[in-house]
Amino acid sequence: MEKKIMVSLPTEVPKINDNVNMHFMWVELNKYIDNLLPRINILDLNEWRILIMISSRATNGIGVFKRSMRYPSDKEYVISISICIPDKSQAPYGLREVKESFFKPLNEKFFILDPEFEQYESLYSYIFESAKRAIDLAFTKGIVCGGKRIKLQN
Template sequence: MNIVAKIRVLISSEIPQLNEIVDLRRLYFELNQHIAILASHINLHDLGEWKLLVSINYRNTDKIGIFKRLKRFSSDKEYEISISIPIPDKRKAIYGIAQVDTSFYSQITESLFYSLEPAYDKYLDLNTYMKDSAKSSILFILKQGFKCNGIKIQFKA
């Protein structure tokens, strides 16, 4: 199996109508291009027949949260890294959206997640914030490393 085929990104949203504001399909392609570039620096060959899925969920939460435990799907031979990225409302960022207030709020639990503060003030638009937050979260967990079948998978520059 080609090394790029061993890792992919999937995105979802709990924010109503976010797909009408942001081109989530384009974001999906850009993040998968990004992960394909990183793939050569990750010891993915150590996964054997297994694959790695990076699942990014845009939601109403307080921080960027990267779940400390991977999900394991034996039937698909796939491990899943779960990442939650907050979408700001108008009070938090000039590009924030009102729809955030109508979605369910779920606070990041520090004992279950690695947490990163969102850098709302670093960006001028929602698209760039969403893409860069996803990229930095992916790089964070890949540098941190994680175990799959007892083998540490990690980004190495």
């Protein structure tokens, strides 16, 4: 059976793959989605899919874009999530390369979460747990896809 919801992990921060095993994280986040699927009304998607694009970037928080993007040729909706990567001044596990990235501030088009850098001991755990928090927020608020709100059910 084709996966109805999948995660993608693009990054805009140089050398992040030298510090974090993003492939392993991709596998684990897709497992996390698989565990959520029984509680999400995916039947309302019909033949469409959802791609959750979780981008690591220089920004000012963890943001979940309030609207999905629609790609009819692929029958796919895309949910965009931004995870801010700390620099060395923000967290001991931060990356100095963040300063080399183009800063993209979050705005009113995003649901915004505080990154809570101090809660984590490594860059991997920070990105992984932040991604899970953002996914939970997206499916708690719900994502409108083809006029249907796809969300966690009680």
